[in-house]
Amino acid sequence: MRLTAQQKRTIQFIPIFNGAPLKLDTEYYTAKDTILIETLKFYLSEIQFCKDNVVLDRLEKKYHLLDLMHPTSLILKHKSKNDFSSIRFKIGVDSTTNVSGAFGEDLDPTNGMYWTWQSGFINFKLEGRSRQSPARQHRFQLHIGGYKAPFNTLQEVELKTSKKKIILSIDIENLLTDVGLTERYEVMSPSENAVSIARYIAHNIKLKQR
Amino acid sequence: MKQRLLFLLPVLALLSFSIYSSNTIDYPDYFPNPYYNFGNNVLDTTKIELGRILFYDPILSKDSSISCASCHSPYNAFAHTDHDLSHGIRDQIGTRNAPALFNLAWQKEFMWDGAINHLDVQALAPISHPKEMGEEISSVVRKLNDSKEYRRLFYLAYRDSMVTGEHLLKALSQFQLTLISAQSKYDEVKQGRSSFSNQEKNGYQLFQKHCNSCHREPLFSSYEFSNNGLPVDTNLLDFGKWQVSKQSQDSLLFKIPSLRNLSYSLPYMHDGRFRRLTEVINHYTNGITKHPTLAKELQSPIVLNSNEKNDLIAFLLTLNDKKFVFEPKHQFPKNKIP
Numbered sequence: 001m002r003l004t005a006q007q008k009r010t011i012q013f014i015p016i017f018n019g020a021p022l023k024l025d026t027e028y029y030t031a032k033d034t035i036l037i038e039t040l041k042f043y044l045s046e047i048q049f050c051k052d053n054v055v056l057d058r059l060e061k062k063y064h065l066l067d068l069m070h071p072t073s074l075i076l077k078h079k080s081k082n083d084f085s086s087i088r089f090k091i092g093v094d095s096t097t098n099v100s101g102a103f104g105e106d107l108d109p110t111n112g113m114y115w116t117w118q119s120g121f122i123n124f125k126l127e128g129r130s131r132q133s134p135a136r137q138h139r140f141q142l143h144i145g146g147y148k149a150p151f152n153t154l155q156e157v158e159l160k161t162s163k164k165k166i167i168l169s170i171d172i173e174n175l176l177t178d179v180g181l182t183e184r185y186e187v188m189s190p191s192e193n194a195v196s197i198a199r200y201i202a203h204n205i206k207l208k209q210r
Numbered sequence: 211m212k213q214r215l216l217f218l219l220p221v222l223a224l225l226s227f228s229i230y231s232s233n234t235i236d237y238p239d240y241f242p243n244p245y246y247n248f249g250n251n252v253l254d255t256t257k258i259e260l261g262r263i264l265f266y267d268p269i270l271s272k273d274s275s276i277s278c279a280s281c282h283s284p285y286n287a288f289a290h291t292d293h294d295l296s297h298g299i300r301d302q303i304g305t306r307n308a309p310a311l312f313n314l315a316w317q318k319e320f321m322w323d324g325a326i327n328h329l330d331v332q333a334l335a336p337i338s339h340p341k342e343m344g345e346e347i348s349s350v351v352r353k354l355n356d357s358k359e360y361r362r363l364f365y366l367a368y369r370d371s372m373v374t375g376e377h378l379l380k381a382l383s384q385f386q387l388t389l390i391s392a393q394s395k396y397d398e399v400k401q402g403r404s405s406f407s408n409q410e411k412n413g414y415q416l417f418q419k420h421c422n423s424c425h426r427e428p429l430f431s432s433y434e435f436s437n438n439g440l441p442v443d444t445n446l447l448d449f450g451k452w453q454v455s456k457q458s459q460d461s462l463l464f465k466i467p468s469l470r471n472l473s474y475s476l477p478y479m480h481d482g483r484f485r486r487l488t489e490v491i492n493h494y495t496n497g498i499t500k501h502p503t504l505a506k507e508l509q510s511p512i513v514l515n516s517n518e519k520n521d522l523i524a525f526l527l528t529l530n531d532k533k534f535v536f537e538p539k540h541q542f543p544k545n546k547i548p
Contacts (some may be wrong), residue, residue: 101250101330101383104376109334110348116338118454119327148455191456 011047011076011087011166013066014208015040017173024068030173033181035130037172041067041113042124042201043093043106047076049084050158056082063093065106065113085162091201092123092154098147120145120190123153124201130176133185140181144198146190153190153198159207167208175204235315238392240400240428244315246329246387251380253387257367259543261385264378267547269357270333270350271343273299278336278382281308284540287471287531288312288389294482298342305446307482309467310475312391312534317433322464322480324435325454333382347375354378359548389540391470395528400428406528412518413525420494420512420522421469424505430469430529436505437462439498443481450480461503470529487526491519 015022017037018030028035044066047059057080067073093107098120102109113122124144133140146153159168178200187193234253235244264270268277281296282288288311290296296308306322320326326335336342337350354360354373365371367381398404406414417425426432435451442448442462451460464480478484484493494512498504514522534540 099327100247101328102376102379104374108375109331109379110351110375112348114331114334116334116347118325119331 006079006081007164009078009080009164009166011078011168013044013074014167014169015068016169016171022068022172028173033131035128035173035176037068037126037128039069039125039127040172041065041069041111042091043113043121044076045090045093047078047087047089049080049082049086050088051083051085055088056080056084061106063097063106065111083162086158086160087166088156088158090154090156091198091205092145093121093147094154095147095152097121115143115145115189118189120147123155123198126172126175130181130185132181134182135185140185141188142179142184142197143188144194144201146194148190151190151192151195153194155198155202157202157205159205161207169206169208170201171204171206175200178204235387235390237390238397238401238428241392242316242429245318246315248315248387251330251383253384254367257381257384258388259385260363260367261381261383262540263363263543263547264382265385266542269353270337270345271299272345275299276343278333279542281336281342282311284537284542285474285535286310287391287474287535289475291474291476294477296342298336298339299344302341304339304341305448306480307477309465310471311386312389312470312531313429313468314389315387316429319433319435319465323450323452323454324465329386330379330383333379347378351375351378357548363548389534391531391534393533394470394531397428397531399528407524409521409524410528411525413521413523416514416518416522417525420514423507424466425469431466434466435460435463436466437501437503438464438466438494439501439504439508440479440483440493441497441499443483446481448481459503462501463503469526471531471535472526473530474535487523488519491522495519 017028022037022040024037024040026036042065044064045062047064048055049057059076059078064076065073097103097107107121109116113125114120115122122143122145124142126142128140129138130140131138144153179197184193184197187197234248237244265278268274268280270277276299281290281293283290285291290308294307295303295305297303309322314329317329320329320332321335326332334347337345337347351373354364360373361371364373364377368377370377395404399406424432424434424436440462449461451463452458454460472478472487476485478487478490484490491514494508495514496511498508498511
């Protein structure tokens with residue numbers, strides 16, 4: 001009998017603001033703005049490890065709800081015996097699941113990540129306050145979702161790495177600069193704005209080099 | 211032996227026409243296959259009963275004043291009689307007429323504008339709408355978890371006493387899936403157990419000529435979306451499916467309702483603007499408003515003389531399903547609301 005060593009892997013997501021891990025309910029002062037983040041939650045799904053464009057293995061659980069309010073949700077564990085050269089994942093919930101009714105656990109509609117007036121998951125939720133937002137109390141609410149063309153917001157990301165401990169970062173400060181809170185401070189339905197913000201989200205996800 | 215089997219036949223016939231057996235719904239052989247995927251929510255009598263209790267319990271609303279049945283009453287084929295637009299908590303009036311609920315397993319999209327893509331998530335909309343139940347699904351689940359009796363009922367149904375959003379929604383679907391209307395006079399004629407009068411027969415022919423392409427037999431709807439030429443109500447400014455898709459080709463498209471149970475489910479149209487069937491028919495013969503998205507079937511006017519209109523209505527009345535409307539299994543679960 002041949003034993004193959006199983007390697008432990010971890011995938012950790014660290015939201016960043018001003019070069020350091022983002023803290024909720026904390027005021028950040030930038031050159032042009034004062035920003036406070038109240039909510040950051042999103043779906044990380046279909047995580048796969050690949051080599052030469054071939055999927056070698058994947059996380060058994062398909063959908064992970066990452067919520068900065070619950071830091072343990074930001075760390076995922078996996079065991080595998082395969083070497084790999086890249087990690088692939090999606091931000092959001094795919095269209096088949098979006099049209100297949102009610103689900104439990106991470107997809108349960110009580111998690112606040114499902115629209116009620118129109119069917120569909122919210123793939124990415126970011127809420128807070130910014131002096132740039134013209135809304136009441138300078139609030140902004142970005143609820144990014146939409147699974148149907150032309151407003152499909154699901155994003156696929158592939159990053160090259162062979163590390164056993166993968167740290168992914170998403171720079172929220174850069175993301176909000178890309179979004180432009182003076183104009184886009186309430187995006188809460190499938191729309192062109194939602195699609196463009198979904199692309200910014202994917203662009204701001206990077207491997208953290210140590 | 212043969213005699214014994216013959217003796218069993220009527221019993222078997224009765225069994226085959228029960229509205230649902232333990233894990234499937236029963237429907238006539240001239241119905242198409244249901245659209246709903248029962249594999250993901252296998253019917254079960256305990257879950258159906260739990261769904262029925264939830265359907266009639268105002269605990270789903272913010273101030274415990276409104277249940278699903280408040281706007282979907284069994285005696286109105288699960289529509290809301292007397293109300294063109296339905297009202298929710300604190301007597302707030304919405305913008306649309308509560309649709310009748312039956313034969314839901316054959317429907318792909320819900321609401322007049324198709325905003326809901328699956329029966330299992332439909333209940334989220336009225337629960338959360340500020341003018342309907344004005345509640346959050348997470349607090350409904352909390353309230354149910356606080357109830358010893360509901361925890362018991364969820365345990366009986368799911369072998370898990372912890373109430374979840376998924377189980378709550380799927381139980382509501384289970385009850386609603388059993389609301390099958392297939393026992394009207396039309397159905398009896400189809401099954402060779404009754405026959406149409408001459409007037410009904412004539413009305414049936416007119417129906418097939420003028421109405422059947424959208425209100426397709428035997429469900430009496432294709433459940434597609436269409437612009438039926440109603441002028442826009444300038445107070446409501448409701449553009450139907452456009453409000454969901456934001457695509458110009460969807461402007462003024464509304465879900466085509468079934469013509470079954472019309473005598474129970476008045477008033478008619480998405481905003482309940484017509485109270486009489488004659489008004490509805492007169493709309494189709496004389497009231498069509500031209501619009502770029504108007505249904506192709508309505509481009510040239512439907513011509514009917516007054517006798518023909520009466521005949522058509524006589525046929526439409528054969529689609530009333532009294533047995534469905536008075537079915538005890540669908541009604542308020544007496545002494546059972548926790």
